[in-house]
Amino acid sequence: xxxxxxxxxxxxxxxxxxxxxxxxxxxxxxxxxxxxxxxxxxxxxxxxxxxxxxxxxxxxxxxxxxxxxxxxxxxxxxxxxxxxxxxxxxxxxxxxxxxxxxxxxxxxxxxxxxxxxxxxxxxxxxxxxxxxxxxxxxxxxxxxxxxxxxxxxxxxxxxxxxxxxxxxxxxxxxxxxxxxxxxxxxxxxxxxxxxxxxxxxxxxxxxxxxxxxxxxxxxxxxxxxxxxxxxxxxxxxxxxxxxxxxxxxxxxxxxxxxxxxxxxxxxxxxxxxxxxxxxxxxxxxxxxxxxxxxxxxxxxxxxxxxxxxxxxxxxxxxxxxxxxxxxxxxxxxxxxxxxxxxxxxxxxxxxxxxxxxxxxxxxxxxxxxxxxxxxxxxxxxxxxxxxxxxxxxxxxxxxxxxxxxxxxxxxxxxxxxxxxxxxxxxxxxxxxxxxxxxxxxxxxxxxxxxxxxxxxxxxxxxxxxxxxxxxxxxxxxxxxxxxxxxxxxxxxxxxxxxxxxxxxxxxxxxxxxxxxxxxxxxxxxxxxxxxxxxxxxxxxxxxxxxxxxxxxxxxxxxxxxxxxxxxxxxxx
RNA sequence: CGGGGUGUAGCGCAGUUUGGUUAGCGCACCUGCCUUGGGAGCAGGGGGUCGGUGGUUCAAAUCCACUCACCCCGACCA
Numbered sequence: 001x002x003x004x005x006x007x008x009x010x011x012x013x014x015x016x017x018x019x020x021x022x023x024x025x026x027x028x029x030x031x032x033x034x035x036x037x038x039x040x041x042x043x044x045x046x047x048x049x050x051x052x053x054x055x056x057x058x059x060x061x062x063x064x065x066x067x068x069x070x071x072x073x074x075x076x077x078x079x080x081x082x083x084x085x086x087x088x089x090x091x092x093x094x095x096x097x098x099x100x101x102x103x104x105x106x107x108x109x110x111x112x113x114x115x116x117x118x119x120x121x122x123x124x125x126x127x128x129x130x131x132x133x134x135x136x137x138x139x140x141x142x143x144x145x146x147x148x149x150x151x152x153x154x155x156x157x158x159x160x161x162x163x164x165x166x167x168x169x170x171x172x173x174x175x176x177x178x179x180x181x182x183x184x185x186x187x188x189x190x191x192x193x194x195x196x197x198x199x200x201x202x203x204x205x206x207x208x209x210x211x212x213x214x215x216x217x218x219x220x221x222x223x224x225x226x227x228x229x230x231x232x233x234x235x236x237x238x239x240x241x242x243x244x245x246x247x248x249x250x251x252x253x254x255x256x257x258x259x260x261x262x263x264x265x266x267x268x269x270x271x272x273x274x275x276x277x278x279x280x281x282x283x284x285x286x287x288x289x290x291x292x293x294x295x296x297x298x299x300x301x302x303x304x305x306x307x308x309x310x311x312x313x314x315x316x317x318x319x320x321x322x323x324x325x326x327x328x329x330x331x332x333x334x335x336x337x338x339x340x341x342x343x344x345x346x347x348x349x350x351x352x353x354x355x356x357x358x359x360x361x362x363x364x365x366x367x368x369x370x371x372x373x374x375x376x377x378x379x380x381x382x383x384x385x386x387x388x389x390x391x392x393x394x395x396x397x398x399x400x401x402x403x404x405x406x407x408x409x410x411x412x413x414x415x416x417x418x419x420x421x422x423x424x425x426x427x428x429x430x431x432x433x434x435x436x437x438x439x440x441x442x443x444x445x446x447x448x449x450x451x452x453x454x455x456x457x458x459x460x461x462x463x464x465x466x467x468x469x470x471x472x473x474x475x476x477x478x479x480x481x482x483x484x485x486x487x488x489x490x491x492x493x494x495x496x497x498x499x500x501x502x503x504x505x506x507x508x509x510x511x512x513x514x515x516x517x518x519x520x521x522x523x524x525x526x527x528x529x530x531x532x533x534x535x536x537x538x539x540x541x542x543x544x545x546x547x548x549x550x551x552x553x554x555x556x557x558x559x560x561x562x563x564x565x566x567x568x569x570x571x572x
Numbered sequence: 573c574g575g576g577g578u579g580u581a582g583c584g585c586a587g588u589u590u591g592g593u594u595a596g597c598g599c600a601c602c603u604g605c606c607u608u609g610g611g612a613g614c615a616g617g618g619g620g621u622c623g624g625u626g627g628u629u630c631a632a633a634u635c636c637a638c639u640c641a642c643c644c645c646g647a648c649c650a
Contacts, residue, residue, distance in 0.1 A: 012599065012611060013584045017643060037642065092649065109650070143573085143648050151649085197650090207650085218649095312648090407650060439650070475609060509610040516610090527609055537609090 001468070003502040007044050010514050020216045022450035023148035025459050029518050031467075038145025038153030042443075045518065048467035049446045050156060054135050056187045056464065057158045057440060060180040066131035066160055071113045073137060077103030079112035083418045088311060094141045106139040111415050111437060114161045118433065119421040125165050128423060128433070129173055133160030135442065149443035150403065151218065156443050162436040165423065167412075170434040174206070174410055177438045181210055181406050188445055189462030189569055190405065191452055195221045197407065198234040198302050206410045210440075211402030212448040221402045222383055226395025234302035237379060238387035238397055240347060247352040248367035250334075256362045259329025261295040264355065264364065272296045275355045276348060276368075278331040280321055280340070283310035288324070290336060292344035292356075297381040307343055307378035332357035332365060333373040344375035403448045404441070411435040453542075459519030460542050463565040468500040470558055471520040475508040475527035484551060485526055491555050497562065516541070522561055524554055 009030045017034070018024035026032045031046035042050055058068060077095070080086035085093075094106045107113070114132055122128065135158045145153050162173035178194075185192045190212050197209040209232055211221055220233035231237070258267050265272050275295035281304070282288045289308055291299050301313055318328045324337055333342050333356055348354070353367040389395040415421065416432040425431050446465065453460040463469055470492060474485045485501065492499040500520060502511050508527070515523055525537040536554050538547040538561070549557050 009582095011583060016578085016584070019644075034642090090648085140649080144644095144646090146644085209650090404650085409650080437650090477608095507608055507610090507612065509608090509612080512610045514611085525609075529609070 001044075001500050003500060004504045006500075008514075008518070009043070010517055018148070020147050020150075020451070021454055022216075022447045023150070025450055025454055025517070025519075026148050026447060029459060032148065038142055038151070040149065040152060040154070045467040046446075049461075049465055050442055052465040052467075053188060053442050053445050054156075054158070057135065057184055057442070060184045060187075061131075061133050061158070061160060064131070064176045064180045066133045066162075066180075068134060069117075069132050070134050070136060071107070071110050071117075073107055073139070075105050075107050075110075075113055077105060079116055079419075080105060083112050083115075083415055085112070090312075092140045092142065094139055107136075108138055108140040109437075109439075110134070110136075110159055111161065111411070111435075112419070115415045115419045115421050115435070118161075118163050119419060122163065122421075122423055122433070125423055125425050125431075129162060129164040129169050131160055131162040131173060131177075133158060133438075147216070147447075149447045150216075152443065155441060158440040158442055160438040162438070163421075164434045164436075165425065165431065167434055170410055170412070170436055174408060174436050177408050177436070178208070181408065181438070181440070184440065185210055185212075185405065185445070186572055187464050187569060188449055189453065189464060189572070190445065190449055192405065193221070193223060193230050193400075193402065195223075195402070196231040196235045198232060198306065205412055208408050209402075209404050210406035210408075211400075212405050212452065213400050214403050214448065214451045215401050216451060217401035217403040219402045219404050221400050222385070222397040223400055224389035224392060224395040225398055226389060227392035229389050229391040229395070233382060234300060236383040236397070237390040238383045239390055239393060240387055245350075245352045247369045250368055250372075251366040252358060253355075253364050253366055254362060255330075255364045258362075258364070265295065268355070270355070276332075276344075276351075278333060278357055280316040280324075280326070280331060281313045282316060282320075283308060283314075284312045285310075288316070288340045289313075290331065290333065290340050290342045291380060292333060292342060292348055292375060293381055294345065294347050297345060297347065299380060300382045303378070303380045304343070307376075307380055308341070326359055327357075327361050330357040330359060330361060330363065332359055332368070333370075333375060334365060334368060335359045342373055342375040343380065344370065344373070344377050345381045346377045346379050347381065348375070349377045403444065403451065405445045405448055406438075406440045408438045409436060411437055454519070457513075458517035461519045461521055462569055463521045463562065464569055466519065466521050468498045468520045469522060469562055470497055470499045471515055471518075471523045472499060472501040472503075473511050473515055473523055473525045474501070474503055475511065475525060476531075477505065478528065481526055481528065481531055484531070488524065488526075488554065492558070495555070495559065497558070521565055522558060524558065 011028045014024050015027045030043050032040045033043055034040055077086055093108055096104055138157045139154050142153050145151050164170045164173055192210050192212050195209050195211050197207045222236040223230040258264050261272055261275055261277055264275055272295035276292050277295055279291045279299055291304055305313055321328045348370050352369040355364055355366050356368050358365045385399040387397050413432045415435055421433045422430050423433055450459050472485055472489055489501045519541055521541050523539045530536055534551050535548050536551050
């Protein structure tokens with residue numbers, strides 16, 4: 001592509017909306033342009049990157065026998081009513097009516113549509129397993145889009161859906177996708193970790209996320225420093241000391257105006273592991289829960305939702321607590337109204353003498369045994385950095401922030417049952433199909449890659465997803481140089497090298513700055529001083545290495561460098 | 573949805589507190605000269621419903637009300 005004829009619009013100044021480097025560079029480099037909050041146009045350079053990532057995904061998906069399809073962005077509400085998600089999915093699902101007043105959604109995901117296809121065409125075990133995928137624009141009406149393509153409302157996603165006759169088959173399909181994902185992210189030059197994850201509203205059993213480690217990531221993950229255990233905070237577990245203590249007599253203590261854990265620890269001069277906190281929440285159905293945790297721990301709402309089969313949880317307000325006849329700050333498990341379910345963290349299970357609220361103003365109870373409560377026990381606490389790994393039992397957990405670029409699930413029978421996705425087995429018996437689903441955020445991959453690969457001058461693309469492999473930067477104008485560059489450009493194009501030729505009549509500084517900003521891995525800089533001596537300079541974006549070579553050697557050297565860059569990626 | 577912030581030329585901003593000539597600066601853009609290995613210089617030039625609506629006033633970018641958009645923090649979020 002000729003730079004002078006292209007729609008590459010770079011900016012010198014930092015756009016005021018960009019708060020993280022990758023977002024700034026995407027805009028300054030002319031890769032994307034914002035249209036509305038969370039909605040972007042992919043400019044020529046950006047689209048080339050998207051296509052590169054997509055191509056890698058397609059190659060790896062196809063290699064696993066998955067077949068590409070393209071489903072509609074607009075879906076009828078009927079399918080969502082049938083799966084139950086019309087009512088489960090909140091405002092994030094963009095709904096609208098057509099001219100004849102029928103309800104539709106803009107697809108945030110495609111389990112319903114793909115299930116509908118499979119139930120219509122797949123009838124026999126002989127047709128299984130299958131895996132259908134697409135690369136398509138999704139829409140989720142995010143409450144707060146941010147960071148450019150990182151959390152956009154409209155975004156490009158690869159979503160794949162596997163269909164198997166039985167759980168063993170699903171395991172195989174899942175492993176294939178896991179393998180494909182590792183290859184995809186590796187080829188994109190991403191440094192990532194696989195973490196165990198919560199499957200969330202989508203349902204299902206096993207679920208793993210592919211996380212790009214980055215301090216601008218929005219997900220908290222815990223990684224063992226000894227073994228390969230890694231988990232999202234919503235799923236992470238740890239080994240913690242659990243005191244088994246001797247029961248004593250329950251004792252009522254006067255604790256005037258002492259409401260918080262900190263205050264009571266100070267007042268009674270005790271450690272915050274000797275107290276239990278009791279948190280009152282209600283869910284979307286109006287059920288009320290008392291979540292109990294050690295004073296030193298904090299509630300993980302995702303775990304709490306799973307423990308109570310809730311879709312949403314809301315902390316009760318002081319007023320709501322009063323209406324139950326309770327007092328905020330003095331809530332405890334003894335003497336709660338019967339319809340409040342006590343859900344306690346597992347750490348409390350063996351505890352026999354904990355301090356809790358007395359459900360009476362200005363009083364707490366000492367020596368309360370959890371056995372005297374009708375608590376149910378679940379893991380509902382947040383893991384803390386430094387706690388012991390639950391798998392190897394030796395390593396300590398370290399906390400990182402991660403960008404979720406991929407997520408794989410074993411859905412099981414959730415949608416099959418809801419939507420009657422069935423087949424006939426060898427015995428002619430009707431069975432439900434086991435589903436898996438597998439997503440990759442295409443734009444998010446590209447941006448995560450920038451976040452991991454940039455410097456103060458601009459982007460440093462890995463060659464696999466760079467918008468171009470090579471850039472010719474012509475610094476000076478004369479007939480010889482013009483024809484040399486043009487010839488070089490033609491030769492590289494003829495060799496199927498993707499090349500951007502900066503033929504603009506700009507001053508050298510402008511072109512060199514743009515070169516670094518856009519971040520193409522290999523540049524050939526053609527200037528009159530070197531050219532007089534029959535030399536051109538080849539420069540590598542990543543290392544800033546300069547290679548001065550004879551003008552007639554440049555093509556061969558570029559080819560070598562290019563091939564090596566691809567090999568380096570494979571070797572990571 | 574709660575809290576905070578910003579809307580003035582394509583981009584980045586000043587001016588608004590204390591209303592008063594023709595609304596300004598840098599970058600970008602156009603013309604010319606000059607320059608040419610890291611976002612040059614000089615001269616000339618084009619480009620504005622001051623986010624929108626309504627109000628106060630002799631007079632509004634500036635004051636008031638409402639409203640829209642965007643950004644940040646939180647809640648939320650496959």
